[in-house]
Amino acid sequence: MDNDFKSLDNNRLESNILFIGQDSCPPNYFFRGNNVRSNYVLHYILDGQGTFSSANRPAVSLKQGDVFLLPKDVPCFYQADGEHPWTYLWIGFAGAKVKTMLDGSKLSSQRYLRQVQDSQFSHYLKLLYTTLRHGDSLANDILTEALTYQMFYQLVTEFPGKSSQTGGKAQKHLQLAQNYLEQNYRHSTCTVASLCDHLGLSRSYLYTIFKKGLTISPQDYLTRLRMEEARQRLRASTEPVRQIAGEVGYHDEFTFSKAFKRYTGFSPSAYRQTRY
Template sequence: MDGSYRALSNKSLESNILFWGQENCAPNYTFKGNNVRDNYVIHYIQRGKGTFASANHSMVTLQAGDVFILPKGVPCFYQADNKEPWSYFWLGLSGIKIRAMLSDSILSTQNYLRQVQDSKFCQSLQNLFEAAHSPSSLTNDILIEALLYYTFYNLNIEYPTKRRKNSATKDEQLRAAITYLRQNFEDSSLSIIDLCNKMDLSRSYLYTLFKNNLGLSPQQFLINLRMEQAKEYLANTDNTIQEISRIIGYNDEFTFSKAFKKYSGFSPKIYRQSLTK
């Protein structure tokens, strides 16, 4: 097992990073210190997997892309997997505002989040971790404090404890979701999580909404939109297959060609040739 650790000297009454660390854990590794912390310690899993439990919560299996937090004053247990032990980094947080800033997020109620790697929260958390590595200075202390608030801002926006009451009917929700996908499917960064956050709906609810009404998952509906548009470009333009793949939201030609063949039964090249005949 190897890793790094550092305590920071900058102090703020309201919010502060006390220390940071990073660890590549050995199989079945568990923390041998006090399992009741005097501060908040947030972990981001970079690779592998393990198990995590906190007082009054069931044990869960977490993996790369997940986050868990050791709340102040709460007994916790966490252990690396036997075959795929996790690697993670952590930030120790203190200050009178930390608990308040956590209180409006799911992280404060269940003490973990799954698959946050594509979120703004995750990006700002990683930026905060990187900033904590720099030598202490007035400029860097300001940066750390700004990033800390921005991280909690994204956490509460993207993972709120309570969903706002949505008075729209299921038909209205479905139409809105379809419209959003049709307007944004050409964006390669578009994901179903983006759609859920935009509409303030859970992923399971949105999946059920699409399945019950269209017989398709939201992801498959998005793929169908892209494939039908690809057919239009293949039939009516001279754009190369590489250009078409980029236009309809794919970052590379290979991934697009594979998806197109699965959808139509033909590669894009063969499909275009069949039209000319």
């Protein structure tokens, strides 16, 4: 099997792209590793065909020009065809912002898209992959950031999910709330109470629209933003835990460490030791 894999250092601005790769699979090849991922892996089929399935979804046959997503924490299975095995590229993403953008598209619920090769989404996906293969530089990092958001913009506009199509006041309030939390979660003053004050909305109303739109509470969403960034910083740097705690919105290391262990099952120091 022709294989190309590149792990990224994650020092890019905010894109949280972890790795990229490309495979030309032999007939009937299937991935034998852990089929439950701790991140989001987007695959684009360059040639050939195969079968893809994920939890609570029927198996589908996919071919050149199709896309499939391995969602975070969801069991998936995919296998190359016996006669015309596929070649695909992939990009691995992490972070709560990625989930938010994916949730705005049909890809999040369906987990695959057919015949996207003539779309702007496909164009920017392949352009992003090519850019990520280049050497690290500030200019390349800025371009990566721009292409990442352009790709997701095209995804949610060309292949919108049902919630994006229906819109409505609650959806607009939810988007405003997400934007506020995503822009301010690094500050310790960012709380659900400050969110309510900022938008002029009640805590119970915010809880309802978050649970309906994202299946989690506003507090859990805020915690996830902080914990996902903390995970990336622990994995990519040697910064002291106390410093990371302050950079993701916690007053003290002890409170941060308790929250991090509840979220991941590991203490920050133990998680850092197992990051490879």
